[in-house]
Amino acid sequence: MTTLLKNVLICDGSMDRGRCGSVLVADGKIAALLPPESGEKADETVDGRGRMALIPGFVNAHSHAAMSLLRGIGEEAPLMEWLQTKIWPVEAKLRKEHVLWGTRLALLEMVSGGTTAFGDMYFEMDAVVEASLEAGVRCAPCRGIVGDERWKFDDGLRLAETWKEHGDFVSVQLGPHAPYTVPLPLMKEITAEAAARGLAVHVHFLETEWELGYLKDEFGMTPAEYLEASGILEAPGALLAHCVWLSPEDLAGLNLDALSIAHNPNSNLKLGSGVMDLPGLLGRTDRIALGTDGAASNNRLDLWGEMRSASVLHKGQRRDATVVSARQALRMATYGGAEALGFRKKGFIREGWAADLVLVDLDGPQYLGVSEENILPFLVYAGSSADVRCTMVAGRWIYRNGTYPGVDREKILAKAREMRDNLLG
Numbered sequence: 001m002t003t004l005l006k007n008v009l010i011c012d013g014s015m016d017r018g019r020c021g022s023v024l025v026a027d028g029k030i031a032a033l034l035p036p037e038s039g040e041k042a043d044e045t046v047d048g049r050g051r052m053a054l055i056p057g058f059v060n061a062h063s064h065a066a067m068s069l070l071r072g073i074g075e076e077a078p079l080m081e082w083l084q085t086k087i088w089p090v091e092a093k094l095r096k097e098h099v100l101w102g103t104r105l106a107l108l109e110m111v112s113g114g115t116t117a118f119g120d121m122y123f124e125m126d127a128v129v130e131a132s133l134e135a136g137v138r139c140a141p142c143r144g145i146v147g148d149e150r151w152k153f154d155d156g157l158r159l160a161e162t163w164k165e166h167g168d169f170v171s172v173q174l175g176p177h178a179p180y181t182v183p184l185p186l187m188k189e190i191t192a193e194a195a196a197r198g199l200a201v202h203v204h205f206l207e208t209e210w211e212l213g214y215l216k217d218e219f220g221m222t223p224a225e226y227l228e229a230s231g232i233l234e235a236p237g238a239l240l241a242h243c244v245w246l247s248p249e250d251l252a253g254l255n256l257d258a259l260s261i262a263h264n265p266n267s268n269l270k271l272g273s274g275v276m277d278l279p280g281l282l283g284r285t286d287r288i289a290l291g292t293d294g295a296a297s298n299n300r301l302d303l304w305g306e307m308r309s310a311s312v313l314h315k316g317q318r319r320d321a322t323v324v325s326a327r328q329a330l331r332m333a334t335y336g337g338a339e340a341l342g343f344r345k346k347g348f349i350r351e352g353w354a355a356d357l358v359l360v361d362l363d364g365p366q367y368l369g370v371s372e373e374n375i376l377p378f379l380v381y382a383g384s385s386a387d388v389r390c391t392m393v394a395g396r397w398i399y400r401n402g403t404y405p406g407v408d409r410e411k412i413l414a415k416a417r418e419m420r421d422n423l424l425g
Contacts, residue, residue: 001026001043001044001395002024002025002026002031002042002043002044003024003025003026003042003043003044003045003046003355003392003395004022004023004024004025004034004038004040004041004042004044004045004046005022005023005024005025005046005048005054005357005359006022006036006037006038006045006046006047006048007020007022007036007037007047007048007049007050008020008021008022008023008036008048008050008052008053008054008359009048009050009052009053009054009362009370009372009375010023010033010053010054010349011053011054011055011330011349011375011376011379012055012056012330012331012334012335012347012348012349013056013327013328013329013330013331013332013333013334013335013336013347013348014331014335014348015327015376016327016376017372017373017374017375017376018053018371018372018373018375018376019372020036020050020372021033021034021035021036022034022035022036022037022038022040023054023349023355023357024038024040024042025042025355025357025392025395026395027395028354028355028394028395028396029352029353029354029355029394029395030349030350030351030352030353030354030355031351032351033349033350033351036050046359046390048359051361051362051363052359052360052361052362052389053359053360053362053375053379054349054357054358054359054360055114055330055334055349055357055358055360055379056116056334056335056346056347056348056349056356056357056358057114057115057116057117057334057346057347057356057357057358057391057392057393058113058114058115058116058303058304058307058333058334058337058358059115059116059117059118059119059289059290059303059333059334059336059337059338059340059341059343059346059347060110060115060117060118060119060290060291060292060301060303060337061118061119061239061241061260061262061289061290061291061336061337061340061341062119062121062202062239062241062242062262062264062289062291062292062293063106063118063119063120063121063291063292063293063294063301064120064121064122064293064294064296065102065103065106065107065110065118065120065122065128065131065294065295065301066094066098066099066100066102066103066106066122066124066127066128067087067102067106067122067294067295067296067297068102068103068105068106068109068294068295068301068416069098069101069102069105069416069419069420069423070087070090070091070294070295070296070420070423071295071296071299072296072299073086073087073090073296073424074086074087074296078271078272079207079208079271079272079273080208080210082271082297087296090423090424091123093423094123094124094423095124096124096126096127097127097419098124098419098422098423099122099123099124099125099127099128100124100127100128100130100131101412101415101416101418101419102416102419103120103127103128103131103132104131104134104135104407104412104415104416105412105413105416106295106301107131107132107135107137107407108404108407108409108412108413109295109300109301109302110137110301110303111135111137111391111398111399111404112385112388112391112399112402112404113301113302113303113304113385113388114303114304114358114360114385114388114391115137115301115303115391116137116138116356116357116358116391116392116393116398117137117138117139117140117337117338117341117343117346117356117393118132118137118138118139118140119139119140119141119142119173119202119239119262119291119337119340119341120139120140120141120142121141121142121143121144121175121177121202121241122141122143122144123143123144125141125142125143125155125159126159126162128141129141129159129163129166129170132169132170133166133169133170134406134407135398135404135406135407136393136394136396136398136406137393137398138168138169138170138171138341138343138346138356138393139169139170139171140170140171140172140173140200140202140341140342140343141159141163141170141172141173142156142159142172142173142174142175142201142202143155143156143159143174143175144175144177145174145175145176145177145182145186145190146177146181146182147181147182148182148183148186153174153186153189153190153193156172156174156175156190157174157193157197159172160172160174160197160199168394169394171200171341171342171343172199173199173200173201173202173237173239173341173342174190174191174193174194174199174200174201174202174235175201175202175203176190176191176201176203177203177204178203178204178205178207178211179203179205179211179214179215179218179219179226179230180211180214180218184219184229184230187230187231187232188229188230188231191230191231191232191234191235192231192234194235194236195231195234195235195236198236199235199236199237200235200236200237200238200239200258200341200342201232201235201237201238201239202239202241203232203238203239203240203241204240204241204242205223205240205241205242205243205246206223206240206242206243206244206245206246207241207242207243207244207245207268207273208244208245208273208274209244209245209273209274211245212245222250223245223246223247223250224250224251224252224253224254227254228254232259233254233255233258233259235258236258237258237260237340237342238258238259238260239260239261239262239289239340239341240259240260240261240262241262241264241291241293242262242263242264242268242273242276243261243262243263243276243281244268244273244274244275244276245274246261246276246277246281247277247280248277248280248281248283248284251281251284251285252284256284256285256287259285259287260287260288260289260336260339260340261281261285261287261288261289261340262288262289262290262291262337262340263276263278263288263289263290263291263306263310263332264290264291264292264293264298264306265290265306265309265310265313266292266293266298266300266305266306266309267291267292267293267294267297267298268293269309269313270297270298270299271297275313275314275317278310278314278323278324279314279318279320279323279324282324282328286331286336287336287339287340288332288336289332289333289336289337289339289340289341290303290306290307290310290332290333290336290337291306291337292306302385303333303385304333304383304384304385304388305384305385306333307329307330307332307333307380308329308380308381308384310324310329310332310333311324311325311326311328311329311380311381312381325376326376326377326379326380326381327376329380330376330379330380331347334347334348335347335348354393354394355392355393355394355395356392356393356394357391357392358388358390358391358392359388359389359390359391359392360379360383360387360388360389361387361388361389362387364387366378366382366383367382367383389401
């Protein structure tokens with residue numbers, strides 16, 4: 001199956017400006033970049049008429065997808081109170097069917113907003129993978145490990161073994177929840193096993209200010225000392241979620257070659273956790289991705305919203321309109337996330353790279369004046385997920401003009417309501 005996306009405004013996070021052109025998709029990849037009025041033959045031709053933008057698919061680097069069932073409970077409470085009194089008691093009731101339908105529900109929301117891959121830390125992760133493969137979305141699952149129960153660690157290793165043949169769509173990571181929930185000896189064992197097996201680790205790190213005191217009081221360590229002592233930096237890939245209270249100075253002298261950071265601006269704001277020093281961290285590393293966190297804390301699974309917030313929030317914090325450019329924001333939302341989740345040749349529009357693509361309608365009034373020169377700031381500051389018309393993964397349409405090919409939207413909504421009622425009833 002070949003698809004020609006004709007006469008579109010092409011834009012990605014490696015470009016300073018867009019350019020009009022056409023893209024030929026074949027065998028799940030970008031086969032050729034062509035002139036706008038290309039006469040290339042294809043099984044299907046979609047003509048953007050110069051009124052559509054083509055961007056890489058968004059990558060949600062940090063989520064707990066099945067928490068879509070828990071949206072709206074425990075609102076407006078500090079993180080630990082929210083977790084201990086509202087979320088954890090409900091999560092104790094979760095079974096595989098809850099996670100399956102909760103993930104399916106989350107995927108409806110994500111793909112309609114242009115998300116083509118997501119990283120997920122939760123329970124019953126086989127159900128998460130099953131739902132993602134059904135929807136045609138790439139997934140980096142990790143079984144959340146809390147406490148010192150060895151079976152949770154073993155379950156994470158089993159997950160990696162079970163899905164290793166699906167590497168182009170499934171990139172399993174090990175998921176020690178956080179330094180305050182996983183004893184240091186077990187954390188070291190997990191990271192050592194990750195290094196031995198070639199697996200990445202995905203961990204919450206310094207989401208709230210009190211965690212700084214915890215590292216000092218519990219371990220007598222600074223954040224940098226903990227990262228080194230825990231072995232996190234020795235894993236072939238390490239993804240630190242949140243890092244609200246990680247300073248650029250904490251990274252000085254550390255080996256950052258395999259370390260990525262997932263910035264979750266809206267969840268951190270809503271939970272009152274603070275604001276990550278994104279401009280400062282960008283001065284140390286460009287391996288920064290964006291995530292939504294779970295729908296119970298955000299409450300949206302909208303990477304476009306995270307992209308906009310990641311740019312405008314830090315301009316206000318720094319009182320500097322030049323920090324976190326539109327190009328950097330788009331790069332974090334696409335290529336940065338793919339890199340963090342271990343998906344290679346994804347996130348830019350280049351020949352030979354994956355055809356994970358999003359068509360954006362530029363006919364709305366908010367795009368009056370858009371051009372090749374200014375397409376990036378128009379998308380980041382004026383656009384929104386409501387402008388997404390089509391989402392493609394590996395050359396296959398997974399969302400198109402309000403429909404979900406191969407997925408029963410109404411059944412998912414009905415079953416998700418049933419699952420939520422079962423959990424909260």
